[in-house]
Amino acid sequence: MTIYLDHAATTPVRPEVVDAMLPYLTEVFGNPSSAHAYGRRARAALDEAHERLATRLNVGPREVVFTSGGTESNNLALKGAAWAGKAHGHRIVTSSIEHHAVGHTLRYLEKFGFEVVELPVDRYGRLDPDVVEAALTDRTILVSVMLANNEVGTIQPIGEIAERIRSRRGVVLHVDAVQAAPWVDLDLEALGADLVSLAAHKFEGPKGVGALYVRHGTHLLAQQHGGSQERHRRAGTESLALAVGMAAAYELSCAERPGTVARVRGLRDRLRDAVLAVDGAELTGHPRERLPGLLSVVVTGTDGSAVALGLDLEGIATSVGSACATGSADVSHVLSAMGYPDDEARGALRISLGRTTTSDEIDTAVAVIPTVLRAHRSGEAVLAADPLAELQV
Ligand SMILES: Cc1ncc(COP(=O)(O)O)c(C=O)c1O
Incomplete structure (x- = not known):
């Protein structure tokens, strides 16, 4: 699942x-x-x-x-x-x-x-x-x-x-x-x-x-x-x-918000620390004035679409940015407006937690996401993550 x-x-x-x-x-x-x-x-x-x-x-x-x-x-x-x-x-x-x-x-x-x-x-x-x-x-x-x-x-x-x-x-x-x-x-x-x-x-x-x-x-x-x-x-x-x-x-949602926010923020912070330990990873967005469930990063030397695809193959659904922009070749207008050059913005990944996210799921994400990011940075994961690449060889 x-x-x-x-x-x-x-x-x-x-x-x-x-x-x-x-x-x-x-x-x-x-x-x-x-x-x-x-x-x-x-x-x-x-x-x-x-x-x-x-x-x-x-x-x-x-x-x-x-x-x-x-x-x-x-x-x-x-x-x-x-x-x-x-x-x-x-x-x-x-x-x-x-x-x-x-x-x-x-x-x-x-x-x-x-x-x-x-x-x-x-x-x-x-x-x-x-x-x-x-x-x-x-x-x-x-x-x-x-x-x-x-x-x-x-x-x-x-x-x-x-x-x-x-x-x-x-x-x-x-x-x-x-x-x-x-x-x-x-x-x-x-x-x-x-x-x-x-x-x-x-x-x-x-x-x-x-x-x-x-x-x-x-x-x-x-x-x-x-x-x-x-x-x-x-x-x-x-x-x-x-x-x-x-x-x-x-x-x-309102009735449960205080508990949900505290719990999800804790899970998000645990995942954030693991992801930011990857070389080249930088948090995007405000460090404090941000939604508690949202972890967004750019990881230099990676392609966010390929990473998201690689994570999907490993059983974790994430996205590059807005779901509405998936499939668009353009880099995110949001990251561009925040001053990220195109090559950095291409390494964007958005991981968003919700009320139903469990601690066990975050344990798995903490183990898998940094590994996949490191593999993409080193170039090892490119063939595995790109289904077209398999067809080309
Ligand atoms: C900030 C923001 N505004 C508007 C929308 C569009 O909402 P809907 O998908 O319900 O049309 C979204 C959807 O992702 C959103 O994130």
């Missing part, structure tokens, strides 16, 4: 979450917009899912919009706020290390005349709130900064960034909290953002469902038109089972 150390890509759905969803895939099948008893029952369950998720986020139930996942939440937030703000300005400020669901959406908006300013980050992937403040002009309508990076796990000082933006009337702050959600206590009232994106599959909920928090009073244009679902912000018959699953998964 392969050891799963790629929780930043996605997590397994918890059995309790499957149980919570099942009635809404079977007997409670009504359309929440129908007026009859079936519809009313579905509506009550959907309202409850809003309520439960909102309570955990410390916001109002009407401020939560269920979507199909992190990508849609980011698209709705950015396009919705950009079009809504166009009369006031066209400048959008973001960081240079956002997930493509933000970066590519903003690139799309550029085609319509929006000016997108990508701010630099430091060697650890941190954005300086002063730099954000300096980038704001009276034409700025939107700032989008992720709470935690998906490749290197660095956590941004969102509270301080929000503080700098607060005095600027009309500037909407969007935060992609997709990676942070399982690990960081999200009090959205206190965070100070206007729009926050979440995805259930990062915290042991089902794939295909996410949420966008829309602070009361934030002007947002719907990006999907049709019915009046989700208070006119996202048309289409709601997926009740997925919404219930997301709420259930988030409740469990």
Whole structure:
């Protein structure tokens, strides 16, 4: 059985979450917009899912919009706020290390005349709130900064960034909290953002469902038109089972977070020490302000894709960086923005632990991962790790 150390890509759905969803895939099948008893029952369950998720986020139930996942939440937030703000300005400020669901959406908006300013980050992937403040002009309508990076796990000082933006009337702050959600206590009232994106599959909920928090009073244009679902912000018959699953998964994640964070951080640190003992290995991302489950490194003299493939053959699932970028020949835009030259960035490896990771699994990882990395550095592993190489000989 392969050891799963790629929780930043996605997590397994918890059995309790499957149980919570099942009635809404079977007997409670009504359309929440129908007026009859079936519809009313579905509506009550959907309202409850809003309520439960909102309570955990410390916001109002009407401020939560269920979507199909992190990508849609980011698209709705950015396009919705950009079009809504166009009369006031066209400048959008973001960081240079956002997930493509933000970066590519903003690139799309550029085609319509929006000016997108990508701010630099430091060697650890941190954005300086002063730099954000300096980038704001009276034409700025939107700032989008992720709470935690998906490749290197660095956590941004969102509270301080929000503080700098607060005095600027009309500037909407969007935060992609997709990676942070399982690990960081999200009090959205206190965070100070206007729009926050979440995805259930990062915290042991089902794939295909996410949420966008829309602070009361934030002007947002719907990006999907049709019915009046989700208070006119996202048309289409709601997926009740997925919404219930997301709420259930988030409740469990929050309830267990303190214990999970402490335990997983301990396991991650044990693995980190073993991996950093390999010559040429360097931790990427911030040494302290980082997600507890995420270990990201570059190892000079290795190719991250070949290492990940080699580890897969040894029964350990890891990744090079973002799962969405797998198969792309480009080096990570995140590591480039952090100042890593291409040849170093090519040696990137992301190992991400989750709530279900066991100490025994980390014992195995501690034994196997450094050995595989050393073999790749010395060149011994290249033939074994590259299936095409076998075909060529
Ligand atoms: C930071 C971040 N934003 C957005 C997404 C996209 O989320 P989804 O896969 O639910 O569309 C991901 C997924 O990996 C992510 O890590």
